[in-house]
Amino acid sequence: MSKDIVQIFDTTLRDGEQVPGCKLDTTQKLVIAERLELLGVDVIEAGFPVSSPGDFKSVQEIAKLVKNATVCGLTRAVKKDIEVAAEALKFAKRPRIHTGIGTSESHIKFKFNSNKDAIIERAVEAVSYAKSFVEDVEFYAEDAGRTDNEFLARVCEAVIKAGATVLNIPDTTGYCLPDEYGAKIKYLYENVKGIDRAILSCHCHNDLGLATANSIAGVINGARQIECTINGIGERAGNTALEEVVMILRQHPTLGLDTNINSKLLNDTSRMVSQKMGMMVQPNKAIVGANAFAHSSGIHQDGVIKNRETYEIIDPLDVGVDESSIVLTARSGRAALAYRAKIVGYELTKKQLDIVYEEFLKYADKKKEIVDEDIHEIIETSNINIES
Ligand code: KIV
Numbered sequence: 001m002s003k004d005i006v007q008i009f010d011t012t013l014r015d016g017e018q019v020p021g022c023k024l025d026t027t028q029k030l031v032i033a034e035r036l037e038l039l040g041v042d043v044i045e046a047g048f049p050v051s052s053p054g055d056f057k058s059v060q061e062i063a064k065l066v067k068n069a070t071v072c073g074l075t076r077a078v079k080k081d082i083e084v085a086a087e088a089l090k091f092a093k094r095p096r097i098h099t100g101i102g103t104s105e106s107h108i109k110f111k112f113n114s115n116k117d118a119i120i121e122r123a124v125e126a127v128s129y130a131k132s133f134v135e136d137v138e139f140y141a142e143d144a145g146r147t148d149n150e151f152l153a154r155v156c157e158a159v160i161k162a163g164a165t166v167l168n169i170p171d172t173t174g175y176c177l178p179d180e181y182g183a184k185i186k187y188l189y190e191n192v193k194g195i196d197r198a199i200l201s202c203h204c205h206n207d208l209g210l211a212t213a214n215s216i217a218g219v220i221n222g223a224r225q226i227e228c229t230i231n232g233i234g235e236r237a238g239n240t241a242l243e244e245v246v247m248i249l250r251q252h253p254t255l256g257l258d259t260n261i262n263s264k265l266l267n268d269t270s271r272m273v274s275q276k277m278g279m280m281v282q283p284n285k286a287i288v289g290a291n292a293f294a295h296s297s298g299i300h301q302d303g304v305i306k307n308r309e310t311y312e313i314i315d316p317l318d319v320g321v322d323e324s325s326i327v328l329t330a331r332s333g334r335a336a337l338a339y340r341a342k343i344v345g346y347e348l349t350k351k352q353l354d355i356v357y358e359e360f361l362k363y364a365d366k367k368k369e370i371v372d373e374d375i376h377e378i379i380e381t382s383n384i385n386i387e388s
Pocket residue numbers: 015140141142143168170171172173203205
């Protein structure tokens with residue numbers, strides 16, 4: 001079955017870098033941009049050029065470096081921002097300006113002290129102005145998650161007329177439920193005139209832990225771009241995690257959707273970003289956490305040793321992890337101990353295993369994890385005749 005490709009828009013270097021204490025310099029950003037291109041992302045959001053001379057320089061250098069991916073710069077719906085972004089993107093092979101404005105009641109009232117018609121006017125002006133510099137203009141309706149669908153559709157129609165190629169529908173505050181966000185995308189897909197000339201994009205934040213679920217609901221309902229970051233980093237609780245949406249689409253072929261990502265590079269890329277940003281990945285993080293392919297309970301270990309698929313839905317090799325790990329703890333059974341003992345050089349008979357297992361449990365009750373050296377010691381000091 002041929003699959004529709006969902007574009008991956010990586011914003012690790014823009015929204016991701018908004019994490020307090022995770023500022024990167026231009027050299028670090030260039031290394032990450034190069035890796036993102038290798039990973040196969042379609043769009044790299046390189047920064048917010050007007051925000052600082054450092055950001056401007058990073059966007060400019062990334063624009064020069066990147067060969068295949070689209071390089072994107074963020075702006076507000078402000079002429080100066082758009083001019084500065086256009087200048088920073090001047091050398092990009094595929095430049096994109098990402099401009100927009102808040103569209104929810106609270107943004108219109110409190111942020112802009114404005115009204116709906118004036119917001120549409122500013123949105124159209126910004127897109128038209130950006131269009132005078134680059135062909136590819138993405139529009140974001142900030143806080144779209146809390147914007148009423150009818151007004152959102154009016155905004156989308158107006159900016160498509162002005163030349164927007166991508167419509168970003170951000171759940172800026174991470175408020176939506178998956179059904180609600182999916183229905184919003186469906187509504188826009190079915191009701192916005194001219195939608196065939198643009199693609200809808202999901203940009204979800206993780207305040208309620210729903211960013212990934214919402215992004216998937218979005219693409220099921222017609223969006224064809226997901227905005228995400230490596231390890232899900234970003235403001236507050238973060239953004240949609242790139243590795244999660246990529247593997248969800250790959251593990252569910254019946255959705256008929258896929259991405260251009262080389263998933264074998266996911267684990268390495270995760271480690272590289274974590275190390276450069278000084279932000280550790282939680283061990284139980286889906287796909288890239290240290291425990292994502294580690295099995296510690298006896299029942300699970302026995303199953304995985306017999307056949308990996310009993311407790312693993314992803315082949316670790318597919319995401320760049322060499323093998324599943326069988327972690328020996330006091331909850332491990334004989335099968336796991338025999339398996340690990342064999343790897344370190346001991347072929348135990350059933351009788352020997354029974355004796356060694358008793359010793360192992362005494363040892364394991366005192367330690368969080370039993371490593372290979374412990375196994376040597378347990379076996380060598382057990383009262384069995386062993387040939388290793
Ligand atoms: O979360 C958001 O609304 C954003 C926009 C600026 C695209 O990051």
